[in-house]
Amino acid sequence: MTGHQPIQGDVIVTLDGPAGTGKSTVARLLAGRLGLEFLDTGAMYRAAAAITLDRGIDLADTQTILTVVADADLHFDWTQDPPTILAWMNPYNQRIRDPDVTKIVSQIAAIGKLREHMVRKQRLIGQQYPRLVTEGRDQGSVVFPDAEVKFYLDADPAVRAMRRAEQMRLAGNEPPPEAELLHDILLRDSRDSTRKDGPLICPDDAERVDTGPISIDEVVSYLERRVRLRLANRKS
Numbered sequence: 161m162t163g164h165q166p167i168q169g170d171v172i173v174t175l176d177g178p179a180g181t182g183k184s185t186v187a188r189l190l191a192g193r194l195g196l197e198f199l200d201t202g203a204m205y206r207a208a209a210a211i212t213l214d215r216g217i218d219l220a221d222t223q224t225i226l227t228v229v230a231d232a233d234l235h236f237d238w239t240q241d242p243p244t245i246l247a248w249m250n251p252y253n254q255r256i257r258d259p260d261v262t263k264i265v266s267q268i269a270a271i272g273k274l275r276e277h278m279v280r281k282q283r284l285i286g287q288q289y290p291r292l293v294t295e296g297r298d299q300g301s302v303v304f305p306d307a308e309v310k311f312y313l314d315a316d317p318a319v320r321a322m323r324r325a326e327q328m329r330l331a332g333n334e335p336p337p338e339a340e341l342l343h344d345i346l347l348r349d350s351r352d353s354t355r356k357d358g359p360l361i362c363p364d365d366a367e368r369v370d371t372g373p374i375s376i377d378e379v380v381s382y383l384e385r386r387v388r389l390r391l392a393n394r395k396s
């Protein structure tokens with residue numbers, strides 16, 4: 161073991177990639193090992209989707225979605241580990257993982273004006289917390305194009321479907337049949353990567369990591385080594 165000393169100075173590490181690659185878990189653990197903050201940008205889109213459902217707003221009514229989500233003043237409680245998302249100052253972290261939210265969130269995340277709103281918020285968080293591991297779909301490409309270290313996590317869709325099923329079991333929910341999960345994942349991949357604004361892409365300067373054949377712990381250890389190496393070669 162190397163011990164996990166906090167790294168020195170400011171650094172933004174971005175982790176992008178499709179659903180089910182273990183991104184959130186990896187990002188949270190990596191942040192812990194490096195002594196950095198962790199930003200889950202998916203939680204922000206999920207909160208917007210939950211608000212849309214809970215307020216009974218029509219998915220086609222993008223102007224109302226935008227107005228109500230702005231009014232909710234989404235932000236994180238950084239005193240919690242991992243930070244919890246708040247809407248109208250109330251914790252939303254449980255609600256955002258519900259299946260009905262997961263089903264519509266990629267449609268919400270395709271609303272261009274809403275993405276602009278989220279990108280602004282995420283950049284502000286980056287200014288407030290410049291020692292950050294941030295994960296999402298557009299973190300290295302759009303939100304933090306100048307981030308010092310960028311990764312793109314990927315895995316075979318069938319592996320990702322299996323992981324989703326496992327996650328649901330761990331959360332105490334009976335998962336749908338694997339074929340249905342795979343179908344949902346492929347649909348979400350396609351929506352996330354073909355939308356006009358902030359599509360899911362692997363930035364040119366990101367390192368692509370296939371998380372399929374290795375455990376989450378091995379992924380975290382590998383990324384930790386890569387970040388430390390990169391920062392050791394920093395020109396000061």
Ligand code: DC
Nearest residue numbers: 201202203205265266269296297298
């Ligand atoms: O990573 P996740 O499953 O919590 O993401 C939820 C949805 O939000 C998913 O459809 C992709 C979208 N998303 C996005 O478009 N941009 C981000 N930066 C993060 C998530």
